[in-house]
Amino acid sequence: MIQTTYGEAEVLRFADIDRPVAGDDEVLLRVKAAGVDIGTWHLMAGKPYLLRLGFGLRGPKIPTRGREVAGRVEVAGKNVTEFKPGDEVFGICDGSFAEYAVARPSKLALKPANLTFNQAAVVPISGTTALQGLQRLQEGQRALIIGAAGGVGTFAVQLAKSFGAHVTGVCSTTKLALVRSLGADEVVDYTREDLGDGRYDFILDTAGNRSLKVLRRSLAQEGTLVIVGGEGGGSLHGGLDRVLRAALLTPFVSQKLLGLLVKENAADLDRLRTIIENGELTPVVGRTFQLAEAADAVRLLRHGHPGGKVVVTV
Ligand SMILES: NC(=O)c1ccc[n+]([C@@H]2O[C@H](COP(=O)([O-])OP(=O)(O)OC[C@H]3O[C@@H](n4cnc5c(N)ncnc54)[C@H](OP(=O)(O)O)[C@@H]3O)[C@@H](O)[C@H]2O)c1
Numbered sequence: 085m086i087q088t089t090y091g092e093a094e095v096l097r098f099a100d101i102d103r104p105v106a107g108d109d110e111v112l113l114r115v116k117a118a119g120v121d122i123g124t125w126h127l128m129a130g131k132p133y134l135l136r137l138g139f140g141l142r143g144p145k146i147p148t149r150g151r152e153v154a155g156r157v158e159v160a161g162k163n164v165t166e167f168k169p170g171d172e173v174f175g176i177c178d179g180s181f182a183e184y185a186v187a188r189p190s191k192l193a194l195k196p197a198n199l200t201f202n203q204a205a206v207v208p209i210s211g212t213t214a215l216q217g218l219q220r221l222q223e224g225q226r227a228l229i230i231g232a233a234g235g236v237g238t239f240a241v242q243l244a245k246s247f248g249a250h251v252t253g254v255c256s257t258t259k260l261a262l263v264r265s266l267g268a269d270e271v272v273d274y275t276r277e278d279l280g281d282g283r284y285d286f287i288l289d290t291a292g293n294r295s296l297k298v299l300r301r302s303l304a305q306e307g308t309l310v311i312v313g314g315e316g317g318g319s320l321h322g323g324l325d326r327v328l329r330a331a332l333l334t335p336f337v338s339q340k341l342l343g344l345l346v347k348e349n350a351a352d353l354d355r356l357r358t359i360i361e362n363g364e365l366t367p368v369v370g371r372t373f374q375l376a377e378a379a380d381a382v383r384l385l386r387h388g389h390p391g392g393k394v395v396v397t398v
Contacts, residue, residue: 085181085378086147090130093379093386096149096181104179104186111167112159113187116201118180119152120381120394121209121235122315127151128382134324148179149378150396153187154195154205164189166350174204176348181378183398193353196360203367206235206393211356211367213346214239214288217310220340221286223248228284228302231291232268233259233391236312238368240288241266246364249286254279262368262391288312293323296330300339308340368392 087095106112128149130136139145154174157167166189167173175192179185195204213236221227227244231237232253244251245267253268260271272279274292279302286308287299293314303309311327327343334341359365370390373381375398385394 085149085375087128087144087149088147089143090128090136092129093383095128096379096382098376098378101148101182103184104182106159106161106186108161108163110161110186110188111157111164111173111192113153113155113173113177113185114158115153115155115180115183115185115398117154117205117398118150118378118396119154119206119208119210120150120378120385120396121152122385123209124149124151125382125386132324146178148182148185149382150179150181150185151176152205152208152210153177153180153185154201155185155398158184167192172201174208175350175353176208180205181375181396181398183375190350191348191353193350193357196357198361198363199367202369202372202395202397206367206369206395207239207356207360208353209346209348210235210393211239211365212348212352213312213344214243215352215356216346217288217290217312217344218243218247218286220308220310220342221247221249224250225285226250226252226283226304227286227288228252228254228272228279229268230254230274230279230287230289230294231314232263232266232271234291234389235393236290237288238262238266238392239365240290241268242365243359244288246359252284254292259391266368286310289314291315293326296326296333296341300337300341303339305338309342311341311343369395371395372397 177187227249233255252270253263330341370392
């Protein structure tokens, strides 16, 4: 699935292109499935506009979309020691909405043995983000996960429970049962109630773009807020101002107010594999699409969120 200009899902085109070639430090993957995270929409749409400084001013420098991947190693470059042809892997690369993609071992790990390719493909970015976002969460703390039914949120609820927290998940009415089924001790329907006052030791904010003032009101005096993201933050910078304000404010208040920029790496994928194989984490696949339908997959994620993750089967 390729695109030459930025835009909504209509810009994605199903086309035959040359098979990519792996360099000496890379592997060629036969893609089995590609996870769709909201970052894929950002790269497709070229929004927020600041993103175009790095990814291409007039159109994306890399025309194939998709970043989360699960598949089989077809060719390993001559310097690659971590993987060999035939290995089943999952991870992050460019252009996973394709039959073949090139990946670096530094962003790959062996696929959890108890997952299908479809399940494994939705883990890499969302799972790593949840894991890193919860790094400061301590056993016994009261945690609030905002956006609990989303890609990052469905991982975060399960991980926070496995770390021994008392978890409250925030989602819309139709997702309450899903969030409970992930192990949340309590749920808040954000369409009917607000977050409450000063109860939480830890807040992971992945959705809704609430102001710092609102979030701090729900946070205990010595609590920690980690801002992962949230749509609706404006076309230019996409809500980065909230993170900057948090960084400026945090030295002067008793609460810790932090932003997160996920670091994609193999060690966290390995850690996620262990947690998954231990039975403490199960990816939620909300909808499955075929490769030729990838545009519909991105459209659904953007406009009719199914809960959990969307996956493209190749
Ligand atoms: N900082 C980083 O490095 C990093 C990494 C990955 C992702 N992100 C960002 O994190 C955010 C979440 O990503 P994602 O992949 O989880 O997105 P997602 O799968 O689209 O999930 C977003 C969820 O937000 C919920 N939601 C919408 N409005 C809400 C509100 N007012 N209050 C509470 N929940 C609300 C939706 O649930 P309902 O259907 O229940 O409304 C949806 O399930 C995105 O903005 C993404 O760009 C940042």
